[in-house]
Amino acid sequence: MTEPNLRIRGLTKSFGGVRALDGVDLTVPGGRVHALLGHNGAGKSTLIRCLGGAFPPDAGTIEVGGTSHTRLSPRESIAAGVAIIFQTLSVVDSLTVAENIFLGQEWTRYGRIDRRAQEEVAAGLLERVAATCSPRDRVSELPMGQRQLVEIAKALSRSASVLVLDEPTAALSGTESEALAERVEDLRTQGLAIVYVTHLLGEVERLADEVTVLRDGRVSHHARMTGQSRRDLVEAITGRTSKGRGAYHGAAPPRGHDQPPPTPRPRPNRLTLDALQGPRFGPVDLTVAEGEIVALYGLIGSGRTSLLETIYGRHPATAGNLHVGTRTVRPSRPSDALAARIALVPGDRRAQALFPVLSAQDNALLPSIRRMARLSIRSTRAERRVFGTLSDAVALRPARPDLPAAAFSGGNQQKLVLGRWINEAREVDVLLLDEPTQGVDIGARQEIYGVVRTLAAERGTAVLFASNDPEEVVALAHRCLIVRAGRVAGELSGPELTEAALLSAVHEGAA
C-alpha cells in the first residue's frame, strides 16, 4: 500500500477570527486505525466536517485515494470515498434497513425500485459488519448498536475507502461497544482507512495504530501507538504535565485569582438527594452545600442529564427524596422546581432553552415578566432596568435588548439562558447546569465560569453541573462526582481533582 487513503495537509479554518484549525496534518493509510483525540473545542469536529464537506477550509488540501481537493462539497466527499458516522446517526427511522442503505442510490429495474436485489446486497453488507438485523427490519425498532452498523453498511455500499467514526461508543452499551471494536478490527483488515474520534483512552489503546491529538486547532501530538503510555496521551490532551490545576495555556489569567478557595466546611447543605431514582439513573445520594460548585462528570448517556432534569421536575422521580435546605420538595413540573428556587440551564440550548426569533430581553426575562408586572400589565421600565443590570453582569455582547437571540454567538446565547435565573427579578438557591459551555467559544466560556463562581461566592447559590469535559470540571468545580451507568461511582476533590484523574476514572469502567 504505497499511497495512503487519506492525507490532509495544512488544513486551516477560522470562524469569525477564531482559528478552529491551524495547519493540521493527518495521514491515514489503508488498513490502519488512526485515533483522533482532544478536548471539546480542540478542533476535532471542525476537521471532520471539513472532510465531510460541511464547510470549505480556508487553506490546505484534502487528498483522498490519490486525488487532491482544496474543498469538497458533501456530494464530492461521498463520491471520493469518505464516509462519516456521526454520533447523531443519519439513518431514517421510518425506513427499513435495506432502504436506508440504498437511500439516494436506489437500484431500479424498469423504473421501479428493485427491492429484492437491494435486500440481497444489503444482507451481504450486513454480514460484512456482522449485524444481526434483517434488511427488512425498520430502523426505528433496532437498538443503537445495530443502527450504527446499518450506517457503516451504508458507507460500505458506497465503496468508502475512508471511514470516520465520531465518538462511536458514546451511546452504546458495554457489549455493543465491544462488538463495535471487533467490527473496527475487521474493517481494518478489509483495508479501510479509519479515523476514530474518541475521549476514551482505553479504546485508543485497544484499536489505534497511530494517534493524533489536537489542542486549540493544532496537532499537539502525533505518534505510533506502540510504546505510548496513557500518561503521555493525557499530557498531550491537557497540554500540561499532570501536576494538578494549571493555567489553561497562556491565554487565560492564572487560575489562582478567580478560583474561589476550597469551600470551608461545614456549611449548610442547600441541595440534598436522598436515594433519588428516576429514568436511567439512581439511586443517587448527594449533597451540594451553600456556595458550593459540584460537577457531575461522566460520558454521554451516563445518566447525568436525566438526573439534573429529574431534580428540575421534567421527569418524575420514581423513588427517593429531594430536599432544598430543610424542605422536602417533589417537583412534578419545572414550574414546581422554580417555586422551590431550583433552576436548570438545559444541555441542548437550541431545542430546550432558546427562543431564536425573540429578542435578547425576552429570552432572558420571559419567565420573570409576570413578577415584574403590576396589575397584570407588563412594566417595560422595570424590564429594561433588570435587563441592563443583567447584561452588564454577564458581559453580554452586543448588549442590545432588542436583537433576536439567533443573532448572538453561542456563548452570548448561553449567557441569556443563564441570565434567566440570576437577575433581580428571579434568584434561585440551586442552579443546575447541563454542559454549561457546549458550543461556547473560549472567551465566553471563561466569562460564564466567572459568573457562576461569583454567584456561588456572593449569593451562596448551590451549583450542580454536568460535563464530559475534564478541563471544564477542573476549572469550575470544588468537588466532582464521577457518574457511571446512572450511579455516583466516585468522588474527586481538592488536589486529587485533575484532568488526568478524571480521564482515568471514567475510562476504568467504559474501556
Place this chain on the structure above:
Amino acid sequence: MSRSPYALDSTPSRRRFLAWSAGAVATGAIGVAGCSAPGGASTAEAAGTPSAKAGDLRQIGLDYPFTQLPLYATLVKLSTAAAKKHGVSLLTTSDASSADTQATNLTTWVTRKIPAIVSFPMVFEATEATAKRALDAGLIWVTYGGSLEHQSADIQFSFLEGGRLLGEAAAKWAEETLGGKGKIAFLTDSTIQLGRERTKGMVDAFTKAAPGVDVVAQEQAIDPDTGLSKTKAILAKHPDLNLVLGVTDAAAYGGFKALQQTGRKATDAKTFVGGQDGAAPSLLAIQQGTFYRASAALAPQDIANAIVDVPLAVAAGKANPGVQVPITLVGPTDTARIDALLAQNS
C-alpha cells in the same frame, strides 16, 4: 377541499352553487298527475325494464346530495310521509355535497338491489354508468333535476322558466312604477348549467321587456353574505339603484338587507327585489309587504309527491311516468300560497 381558498370569495365553489340550485329545485310546484311527460328518449327504456309491480314496491331510495340545504330535511320529511301512505319505506343517503361520496353510496344501493332509486346526480355524466348498472340489475332509476340516457323516468324542473317569470314580473313593475327608467343590478351565477339557465331566463326576459332600465351590474352571488357585500359595493357607486334580481332568494335577500342598511325603507315604493327558490326568509319578507316583491318558487310537497309517485308509476308500468315540475311566481298578493309554502317548510 374544493372550497376556494381565499377570503371574501365572492364566487362560490361549484359545490356550494350546486347546493343552492338544488335548493331552487326544491321549491317547485309540481302537478304530478296532470303533467305531460317530457317526450323522447328518457322514457323510452322505462316501459321495458321494471321488474317490480306497483304493489310490490316496498322501498324507494332518495339520493339527494345537498344535505346542508334546509330543503334536504324538508324533502326527507315530506317524502317519507308521502311514501308511508303507499306503504313504502324511504331510504336516504348522506352525500354531504360530495360527488365522490354520492357515487359510493349509489354503488352500494345498486349492489344491495334497492328496488327504486331517485337520484339527483351532482355530475350527470359521471352517474350514467351507475344508472345503467341499476337498470341492468332490474332496478328502477329515476333521475331528479335532469335526464340521463339510462333511466326509467325523470323529474325535471325548468330553471329558464323560473328566471323568465321573475324577469318579466320585475320588468312589468319597472314599466308601471318607474315609467320604464331606472337602474337594475343582477346577482347571477355562471358556474354551472342550472345557474346559467336561471340567469339567462332572468336577464333576457327583463332586458327585453324593460329596455329603458340601465343594467349597472351583473355580479356573481348565490349566498346572502356575498349578496350583501356585492350589493353594498354596487350601491356605493349607484346609490339610486332601483332593482336587485337574484339568481337565488338567498343572494337577493342579502341585496334586500344591503338596501335597507344604506337607508332604504323596507316599504320603499321605488325599489324592487326579487329572487328564485321560495326560501322562507324571502317569503316572509314578501308577506310583510316589503320591497322584496317576488320569488320564483317550487313547492316541496309537490316534489315529495313526485319522488314517491314517479317510481310507483314506473313499477305499475304506466306510460310516460316522468314529470315536469312547474315553477310559479309568488308575490305579495299570493298570501294563501305563501302560507302553504311556509307550512311545508316548517
Place this chain on the structure above:
Amino acid sequence: MTTLTAARAMSYGRLTAVRRHPLLAVLAVLVLVFQVTTGSFLDAGNLRGIATDAATLAIVAVPLALLVISGYLDLSVGSTLALGGLVAGWLAGEQHQSPVVAVLGALAVGAAVGAVNGVLCCYLGLSAFIVTLGMLTAVRGLAQQVFPLPLSGFGAGFAWLGGSRIAGVDAPVVIAALVLVAGASFLAFTPAGRHVFAIGVNREAAHLSGIAVRRAPFALFVVTGVAAALAGAIKASVLDSAVAGTSGAGFELTVLTAVLLGGVALSGGSGSVFGVLLGVLFLGSLQNGLTLLNVPAFWQQMAQGVALVAGAALAFLGPRTTR
C-alpha cells in the same frame, strides 16, 4: 436558523413600518388603483361597506392569529360561526329573548366549542389540524341537526347588533376595533402575551422556563370560539337570517388567509395584530374593488388568486415580527 433569517434578525429594530409590513405598501397601491379606476372607491359610503364586511373577519382573525402565534390552529371557526348565528337568532326570534341574552347564549356555545378544541389539543396533545378539522364537520352537522330550517325575522332589538351606529360608526366596526385593540394590548402589555410567543417559538424551552404552556393556548381556543360565535351573531343580525348548511361555509379558510397574509407564521411564534388588520383590509378592499369595477366572475377569481399570491410573496420577504 438559516442565514437569511439571521440576516433579517440582524436588521431588526431599524425597520420602518413598511419594511416590517410590506403588505402596507401593497394595500396602498391597491387602494390607489381602485380609486383611480372606479372613482368611487374612497367614497364614505363604500368605505363604510368595506369596514362592516371586514369587521366580522377581523373579530375572528385576531384571536385566531394569537392562537397561530402560540403554535396552534383552529379550522372549526366557520361552523362555530354558523352555530353562533343560529343560536343567537333562535333565542332572539323564536324564543323572544332580549338581544343581550341572545348574544350571550351564542357566546356560551362558542366558548363550549372552543373548550372542546382546547382540551383535545392543549391537554391531550392531539393535532390541532385534525381535531379542528373534525370539529368543523361535527359542529356543522350539529347545527344542521338542531336547526334544519333557515331562521329569519329576529326582531328590531336584535338588529341593533349589526345595524346600529355608535358615534356614527357601525356597531360591528366598533366591536372589531375593540377586538383589535384588545388583541394588540394583550400581546404588547401583558406577560401572558409574551408567553404566547415563547410557546409558539419553542414549546419545550417555554415549559423548561416554567411557563404554563397549556393554559394560554387553551384560553385562546376558547376566545377564538367565542369570537366566531360573536361574528355569527353579528352576521345573523345584519342579514336577519341564518342558515345552518351555508352560513360561514369556507369562512375558516378566509380568516386563515387574512391571518397568514398579515404575516403570522403558520409555524408559530411570529406575527402582529397590526399585520392581521392589514390582511383583513387587503381582502376586503380586493373583493370590493373588483365588484366596483364590474369584473366578470372568473376574472375576479383569477385576480383574487394572483393578488393573494403576490401579497403572500411580499409578506414572505418581510421580517418576522414578534410584537
